[in-house]
Amino acid sequence: MDFDLSPEQRMLQESVSRFVQDAYDFxxxxxxxxxxxxxxxxxxxxxxxxxxxxxPFAEDLGGIGGSAVDLMVIMEEFGKGLVAEPYVxxxxxxxxxxxxxxxxxxxxxLIERIIAGELQGAFAFLERQSRFELFDVTTRAEKDDNxxxxxxxxxxxxxxxxxxxxxxxxxxxxKQCHELGTTLFVVDAxxxxxxxxxxxxxxxxxVANIQFNNVVVSAQSIVGAVDHAAPLVREVVxxxxxxxxxxxxxIMEKLYTTTVEYTKVRKQFGVAIGSFQTLQHRxxxxxxxxxxxxxxxYRTVCSIDxxxxxxxxxxxxxxxMVGRAGKLIGGDAIQLHGGMGxxxxxxxxxxxxxxxxxxxxxxxxxxxxxxxxxxxAA
Amino acid sequence: xxxxxxxEDIQFRDEVRAFMRDAxxxxxxxxxxxxxxxxxxxxxxxxxxxxxxWIAPHWPKEYGGAGWSIAQKFIxxxxxxxxxxxxVMPFGLKMLSSVILKFGSEAQKQRFLPKILSSDEWWCQxxxxxxxxxxxxxxxTSAALDGDEYVVNGHKIWTSYAHNADWIFCLVRTSKEEKRxxxxxxxxxxxxxxxxxxxxxxxxxxRHTLNEVFFDDVRVPKENMVGEPGKGWTYAKALLTHExxxxxxxxxxxxxxxxxxxxxxxxxxxxxLLDDPTFSKRLTDxxxxxxxxxxxxxxxxxxxxxxxxxxxxxxxxKIKGTEIQQAVQELRMDIAGYYGAVVQGELSSHEVGHDxxxxxxxxxxxxxxxxxxxGSNEIQRNIIxxxxxxx
Numbered sequence: 001m002d003f004d005l006s007p008e009q010r011m012l013q014e015s016v017s018r019f020v021q022d023a024y025d026f027x028x029x030x031x032x033x034x035x036x037x038x039x040x041x042x043x044x045x046x047x048x049x050x051x052x053x054x055x056p057f058a059e060d061l062g063g064i065g066g067s068a069v070d071l072m073v074i075m076e077e078f079g080k081g082l083v084a085e086p087y088v089x090x091x092x093x094x095x096x097x098x099x100x101x102x103x104x105x106x107x108x109x110l111i112e113r114i115i116a117g118e119l120q121g122a123f124a125f126l127e128r129q130s131r132f133e134l135f136d137v138t139t140r141a142e143k144d145d146n147x148x149x150x151x152x153x154x155x156x157x158x159x160x161x162x163x164x165x166x167x168x169x170x171x172x173x174x175k176q177c178h179e180l181g182t183t184l185f186v187v188d189a190x191x192x193x194x195x196x197x198x199x200x201x202x203x204x205x206x207v208a209n210i211q212f213n214n215v216v217v218s219a220q221s222i223v224g225a226v227d228h229a230a231p232l233v234r235e236v237v238x239x240x241x242x243x244x245x246x247x248x249x250x251i252m253e254k255l256y257t258t259t260v261e262y263t264k265v266r267k268q269f270g271v272a273i274g275s276f277q278t279l280q281h282r283x284x285x286x287x288x289x290x291x292x293x294x295x296x297x298y299r300t301v302c303s304i305d306x307x308x309x310x311x312x313x314x315x316x317x318x319x320x321m322v323g324r325a326g327k328l329i330g331g332d333a334i335q336l337h338g339g340m341g342x343x344x345x346x347x348x349x350x351x352x353x354x355x356x357x358x359x360x361x362x363x364x365x366x367x368x369x370x371x372x373x374x375x376x377a378a
Numbered sequence: 379x380x381x382x383x384x385x386e387d388i389q390f391r392d393e394v395r396a397f398m399r400d401a402x403x404x405x406x407x408x409x410x411x412x413x414x415x416x417x418x419x420x421x422x423x424x425x426x427x428x429x430x431x432w433i434a435p436h437w438p439k440e441y442g443g444a445g446w447s448i449a450q451k452f453i454x455x456x457x458x459x460x461x462x463x464x465x466v467m468p469f470g471l472k473m474l475s476s477v478i479l480k481f482g483s484e485a486q487k488q489r490f491l492p493k494i495l496s497s498d499e500w501w502c503q504x505x506x507x508x509x510x511x512x513x514x515x516x517x518x519t520s521a522a523l524d525g526d527e528y529v530v531n532g533h534k535i536w537t538s539y540a541h542n543a544d545w546i547f548c549l550v551r552t553s554k555e556e557k558r559x560x561x562x563x564x565x566x567x568x569x570x571x572x573x574x575x576x577x578x579x580x581x582x583x584x585r586h587t588l589n590e591v592f593f594d595d596v597r598v599p600k601e602n603m604v605g606e607p608g609k610g611w612t613y614a615k616a617l618l619t620h621e622x623x624x625x626x627x628x629x630x631x632x633x634x635x636x637x638x639x640x641x642x643x644x645x646x647x648x649x650x651l652l653d654d655p656t657f658s659k660r661l662t663d664x665x666x667x668x669x670x671x672x673x674x675x676x677x678x679x680x681x682x683x684x685x686x687x688x689x690x691x692x693x694x695x696k697i698k699g700t701e702i703q704q705a706v707q708e709l710r711m712d713i714a715g716y717y718g719a720v721v722q723g724e725l726s727s728h729e730v731g732h733d734x735x736x737x738x739x740x741x742x743x744x745x746x747x748x749x750x751x752x753g754s755n756e757i758q759r760n761i762i763x764x765x766x767x768x769x
Contacts, residue, residue: 001449003379003680069379260767280763287762288694295673296666302381317666369666373658376638376665 003298005073013073015050020081026347029082029204037162038206039085047085048117056091056239057099061111068304071239072246072297079250082351084204086159088243090114093158094121096236097167097184101224107186110165122163122189124154124210125233132363134169134233135179139212141170148172148185150193150215160208161198163189168212172227179230184223191215203354238315241362242300245315248322248358249290249297251351255333256286258348262337273336282332289325296321316372323365326355381676387449394457401426402463410464411737413585417500417542424466424497434471434495437479441487442495448682459628467539470494470501474547477564477613481605490545490566502569504534504548504591505614512757514549515558515611519593521550521565523600528552528565530573530596536751540576540589543569549614552607564610566602573597583743584721625699627672633706634665640713640734651713664705671698690766693758700748700755707738707745714738 005013023043032040047053055070057063064070071092078087095114098107113119130136139152150170157166167186174181187194193215196208224232260283263274273279300314330352334341341348359365383391402423409419427433435451437443446454458465466472475494478486493499510517519532530550540546546567553561569576573596579588605613641652641661651657674694681687711718717735732738749755763769 001381001383001676001680001683003677004684005379009379260769264769274769277760277763280767280769281756281759283767283769284759284762287766288697291674291691291694292667292670292698295677296670298379298677299669299673302379306380306382314669317669320662320666321670369659369662370655372666373662376662377642377652377658 005069009069009073012055012070013077016052016074016077017080019046019050020077020083024081024083026082026350029084033084033204036206038200038204039159039162043085044117047087048115052087053091053117054115057095057111057115061099061104061108062115063099063111068239068242068301071243072301075243075246076250076253079247079252079354080254082251082254082347082354086120086162086205088240088247089123089159090119090121092240092243093123093236094163094165094167096239097123097223097232098186100236101184101232103222103224106220107223110186120159120162120164122157122159122166123169124157124160124166125169126155126157127153128155132367133177134237134362135182135230136177137169137171137182138176139168139170141168141172141183141185141217143172146219148217148219150185150187150212150217152212154210154212156199156201156207157210158205158207160196160210161206165189166210167223169229169233174227181227182229182233183226184229184232185217186221186223187212187215187217191217201357203350203357237362238312241315241319242304244358244361245293245300245318245322246297248326248355249293251355251358252286252290252293252325252329255329255348255351255355256283256290259283259286259333259336262340266338279336282336286329286332289328293318293321293325313372313375316368316375319363319368320365320372323359323368326359327365330355383449383453387453390450391453391457394454395460397430397432398457398461398463401430402461407462420464420467421497423464424471427466428496433466433497434475436472437475437491437495441479441491448679452679456628459626459632462632467497467500469503469539469543469547470499470545473503473617474501474566477547477604477617480616481564481609481613483601485601486566486604499544500539500542501545501547502537502540502543502589504537504546504567506536507533508535512754514614515562517549517551517562519548519550521552521563521598523552524597526600527597528600528603530565530567530593530598532593534591534593536579537576537589537591538587540569540591541578541586545569546591547604549610555608559611560608562610562614563607564604564613565598566604567593567596567598571596571598581744582746583740585740585744587744625671625675625695626703627668627675627699630668630699630702630706631672633710634661634668637661637706637709637713640710644713644715657712660705661709664702664709667698667705668702671695671702674698690762693761693766696752697755697758703748704745707742710734710738711742718742 051064052074054063055066055074059065091114095111098104099111110119114121125134127138139154141148141150150168154168165186166189167184170183170185171181172183193213195211199207199209201207263279264272266273296318300318303311303314333348334352337348340346406419406423409415410423424433432444434443435446435454439445471494475491478490505514507517507519519530519534521528521530546569548565548567549562550565551561552563555561573594575592577590578586579590580586581588641657642650644651678687678691678695714732714735717732718739720735
C-alpha cells in the first residue's frame with residue numbers, strides 16, 4: 001500500500017504545473033476563452049509536444065498507455081490552473097471512442113492526428129429531452145444500402161464549434177430510451193446537411209447545437225458495432241467522469257487554499273477575518289471535504305488500475321461527493337471572499353462555475369446517487 | 379500508487395481472521411453486551427488475546443508487545459471489527475502504557491506494565507473536571523508534596539469505568555505557574571486509597587459507564603509520579619493524539635451492512651424502507667462518506683508506514699469518523715421505529731418487537747458522546763484551523 005506518486009508521475013505533475021505557472025495565468029486564460037474558438041492552437045501544440053495528448057492512448061495506437069493515476073495527475077493540475085483547453089473531449093471522449101472501439105485499427109490515422117495535436121474532435125450525445133440518460137436518443141440513422149442517413153439534433157456539443165470530426169450517438173433500432181439500437185458514427189463536421197449554432201457556456205467553453213438534416217454517412221464511419229454502442233460509450237464516459245472529478249479536486253484545493261490566504265490578509269474590526277472562529281470552522285470544513293474527495297479519488301484510480309470489481313460503484317460515489325463537496329467549497333469560497341467573491345475580475349467565481357459544470361457533466365450528484373443506490377441494492 | 383498488501387501481510391490477515399472466528403464466540407459477545415457480566419467477560423476476552431500474544435500490538439516486544447508493523451496493526455483492527463469483537467479497554471493498554479513506555483521510570487515499567495498486559499489491573503483516566511472540559515488546562519485538582527507523599531484534593535468527572543478500575547491516572551496541579559499548562563503533573567493513583575469516593579453518573583442511555591471521582595486528602599507515594607513534576611501536560615498531549623486517530627471505519631462498515639439488511643426487511647405499507655428514496659438518500663450519503671473515510675485512513679496508514687505522522691489528519695479522522703458513527707446510530711434508531719423506544723429491564727424480561735430496538739436506542743443515546751470525547755469536534759476544528767490552515 002502506497003499513495004505516493006512514482007518519479008515519472010511526479011515529473012508529469014511538475015511539467016503540467018510549470019505550464020500553468022509559466023504560460024497559463026488567469027489573464028491569459030481570460031484572453032483564450034474570449035477568442036472565438038474558445039481555445040488556443042499554440043497552447044494545444046504545446047500539449048502535443050509535452051506528450052500529454054498521448055497519455056490516454058494505448059501504446060499500439062501510438063500513445064503512452066497511461067494509467068488512471070497518470071490521468072489524475074494531469075487533470076488535478078489542469079483544475080488548479082483552470083485550464084479551459086478541450087483535453088477531456090479530444091483525448092478521452094472523441095479519442096477514447098475511436099481508440100477503445102473494437103474496430104479501432106481503421107481509425108489509426110485519426111488517432112495519430114489527435115496525438116500530434118492536429119485534429120479537433122467532438123462527441124455529440126446530448127439531446128434536448130435526454131438530461132442524464134445517455135441512451136435517450138432520438139437522432140435517427142436510417143440504413144440506405146451500405147450507407148446511413150442521419151436526422152436529428154444534438155445539443156451543447158462540447159468542442160462542437162471547433163471540431164473537424166464529430167462522433168454522433170444515433171438510433172439505428174429499438175425504442176427511444178433503449179440502450180440496444182444505438183450506434184456511433186464519425187462524421188465530417190462540414191458534411192452537407194450539418195448546421196451548427198455556437199453557444200457559450202458559463203465556464204467559457206464554446207459548444208454548439210448541431211442539426212443533422214439528411215446527412216449521408218458511409219457504413220465505414222461506424223465506430224464499434226451497429227446497435228451496440230452502449231458498452232463502449234459507458235466505458236469511455238466513465239473514464240471521462242473520473243478525469244473531470246480529478247479536475248474538480250484540483251479546483252477544490254485551489255479554492256480552499258485561496259480562501260484561507262484571503263482571510264489572513266483581509267482585515268475588518270481591526271483584525272484579520274481569519275481570526276474569527278465562525279470562519280475558521282467553515283474553512284476547516286472546506287478542508288475536510290476536500291480531503292475526503294481526494295481520498296475517494298485515490299480509491300477510484302487505484303480500483304481502476306488494479307482492475308478491482310467495484311470501479312463503477314467508486315466512480316458514482318466520487319461523482320456524488322465531488323458534486324456535493326464542490327457546492328460546499330465553492331459556496332463558502334464566494335461567501336468568505338465577501339463582495340470580492342461576486343466580481344468577474346476575481347478568479348474565484350470562475351473556478352466555482354467550472355465546478356458547477358463538472359457536477360452536471362454525465363449526471364449530477366443526485367442522479368449519480370440514485371445510480372449508486374441501485375448498484376448497492378443489486 | 380496502489381492498495382495492495384504484501385504476501386506476508388495477507389498470510390497474517392488469514393491467521394487473524396481464523397483466530398477471530400474461533401475465539402470470539404456468540405456466548406462471549408452476549409456476556410460482554412450486558413452490564414452485569416461485562417467486566418468478567420471482557421477480561422476473559424482480553425486474556426485470550428494475551429495468551430495469543432496479541433493484546434498489545436504497539437508495545438515493544440521486550441515488554442510483551444507483539445512488535446507488529448503498521449500494516450499488521452491495521453489488518454488486525456479490520457479483522458477484529460469485521461466479526462464485531464470489542465477492542466481492548468484502552469485506558470491501560472493503549473493510553474497509559476504509551477506514556478509509561480515513553481516517559482516512565484524503569485521501576486514504573488516493571489510495576490505496572492505486566493498487570494496491564496494480563497488485564498489483571500484495570501485503569502481509568504482522570505482528566506476532566508467540572509470546570510475543565512475542553513479547556514483542560516483549567517484543572518484544579520491539586521497534589522501537594524508532604525514528605526514522601528503527594529496529598530491529592532479535588533474532583534474529577536466523566537471518568538469512564540472508574541467503578542470497574544483498580545487504578546486511575548490523573549492530571550493534577552503541583553504548582554501555580556504563569557502558564558497554566560506548566561504546573562500540571564501526571565500521577566498514578568490506586569483507586570482503593572482512603573479518601574477516594576466514586577459516584578456513578580447514569581447517562582442518557584440509561585446505563586452506567588461514567589462516574590465522578592472525589593479526592594479528599596488522598597495520600598499517594600511520590601514514586602507514582604510519571605516523569606518530571608510540571609511536565610504532565612506534554613505527556614497527556616501525546617496521548618490525546620492517539621485517542622483521535624480512532625475513526626472506527628471497520629466498525630461503521632459492519633454496522634452499515636447490518637442496516638442495509640434491516641432496511642430491506644422493514645416495510646411501510648408493503649414498500650421496503652430501502653426502496654424509500656428519502657431513506658435511500660440518507661443511507662447512501664453515509665456509505666459514500668465512509669468509502670472516502672476508509673481511504674483517508676489508509677492514506678494516514680501509508681504515511682505512518684513511511685515513518686511520517688500521525689499528523690493533523692487525525693483531526694479529520696476524528697471528526698468524520700464520529701459524524702459517520704452518529705449518522706449510523708440515527709439510521710439504526712429510525713429503522714427500529716416504535717421499537718426503538720422500548721427499554722429492556724425488569725418489567726420486560728424478553729425483547730419486545732425488534733431484537734435490536736433497545737440496543738439501537740442505547741447506542742444512539744450514548745453515541746452522542748463521540749463528538750465530545752477525545753477533544754470535542756469543535757476543538758478538532760480549532761486544531762485544523764490553527765495547525766493545518768495556519769489561521
